[in-house]
Amino acid sequence: MTRAAPLARFNPAQPGARGMKIAATGLLVAMAATYFTARAFEPAYPWLAWVKAFAEAGMVGGLADWFAVTALFRHPLGLPIPHTAIIPRNKDRIGEALANFLKSNFLIAPVVARRMRKLDLAAAAGRFLQAPQGEENRIRQGASRLIADIFEGLDDERLGGLVKTSIATRVRKMEVAPVLGGALASAINEERHVPMLEAAIRWTARALDANEGLIRDMVKKRTNWVLKLAGVDTRIGDSVIEGMRKLTVEMHTDPAHPVRVKIEQALADLANDLQRNPETQARVEEWKNQLLDNRSVGLWMDALWERAREAVIKAARNPDAALAGKLGEVLKSMGQSLEKDERIRAAINQFARRAVAGLAASYGSSIVTLVSDTIRSWDAQTITDRLESAVGRDLQYIRINGTLVGGSVGLLLHAFDTL
Template identity: 80%
Template structure:
């Protein structure tokens, strides 16, 4: 069985840099060979003096640039010549300079805020949400797969316990009485309580019909022997049932019915008590704590978490289907709003600027320190290889240019000498 190829994690030479290095060195060798050849045949062919001048100066220029390029990264020919191997010897200073550059140009809060003032993040988010196509589709699919893998990979029982504990803790620390009172008062002011009240009246009517025999039995059991002897117990139960039925019909059809008005007054009083009366608020909070401590509520929260987790994974595994449904409509509507409403867009952009500027102010120093310490931790060979990989091809062009320019200068000097 053939062995798998070994893949290096870091290629120290930029693609094409080795070829350019060979070309620059080959050109230098060719100039040296040309110089020796023209020197040998110049007495017989005087015009070769021009070629020799070109080759001689080109050789000098190529050697000078080779020395300069090599001195950046290492000692030429391994000799410890002063002011060579500049980058390895100064890597700590380079790291500090790079860190200072990042801090002064990117990680100062005022600089970040000024640069982001011209970036409309909200509009970009709106365009992405309204029509997430092209690169947006690839980003969405990649993010969806990541979300699905995270939710499937995490410990379900532990994560569910964390979520349930967070919800329960939040509900325990929250005083729900004022919220319920405010919601009820708002519903009464906007007359949104009317459907609820009418539904309660209809429920009373259905309960009366369902328990008519129970009411008649109660009247019959409580009637004395005189009423039973005269047969008035049946008439009394009929009257009670018909009276209650008539009451529910009148309450359902007459908004000004006294009993209905009493119910509305009781609701208004309850809304006020929930917000202002300590005794009522204490009773509601005690009921809330008792409800949260109930095992059935814990099971309901577990079921709620499982359904939510399954829905998230299902939507993440098929983002196109999720975007095509109600969620997609909501997101597209949000994107349209972000693009068309300058007030919302301005508020979001301002929040983003403040958030990023705050992160720069809080963590900029840590980032700078990380860059500086990372470069300081590299050995000389690593930093030399990384920088040479980044600029090695261009440096070899410098050697080639130096060789050719040197040759042209040699021709010019030879021409001046011949005048």
């Protein structure tokens, strides 16, 4: 595997760690100075034996802890003493241990599911949707800008073609005849077809009035010259027009009119054929494919996509306007439902648990491998600096405590020996 370049190296002597290191080293030097001073003046001042005992034990404890802390990260004084520079020599094993820890405690599906049972994501989403205006403004504006930039940055022609192809493919795969038949049958059962039928009758009456002259001309053209001489063609035209006008009026006023009943029966038969007749369904599918292949439909879908794209960009560029008014009320209502409806909240949380647990089961091993490979690719100095930077301050506290505890123990031993 290609060796990765070292990451930006941390400075182990950060302000806090540097100060603690100076304090620990200074305390050790002070213990040494105190020891030698007390030893020099002890003959003249016997009570300095207590000070010497404290300083001597503190110096030993400080030196021991300095050696232990230094041995974790490097060779003390640069000497290749066995079992020192522990972290640089064992970085690969540390990486494996860290990766296994992540896998065992975080990236196993049952563990993830168990931990996520404590999280109520649905309620959190509900509170976010109900948040007063301004609290979620930054997130909303950032997401809106991202959406707008994506739609503006993508190749419009290619993206539009992809959308149209996807829609056309889905429509081609869908059998529209049973859907149309079911919709028509439902409309007939609920009598929702009656307003459309009456509108068609009214349209026929208006069309008859508007084309009365055309009907008379058609009758006159189809009447022989003998009848024309007798003026019968005019009376025939009047009769035809009057009969059709009477028919439309009767159909409009009489729901049980025979012609109207036949039309309704024809609609019911059509609904039945659309749902059950293979020949009718085949004809509808053929018409559907011809319609999708029509160039005018393609141009209409182009215009529809362009309007939708412009609407999305416009709304994303002005998220406050898009989420104002009724849409904002809808989102707030959704938030209230998420927070108060336990059934909906439980369903959403269960879906989230399963989704995250599925991701852990599918990609947990890959994440573990990534962690171990990344640590293995670091050079020894990089990982040493990273760990020392993270815990260096506490390690210097260990040196200070070791010095003071050692001195206290030395003082107790001197007291035991004296008394």
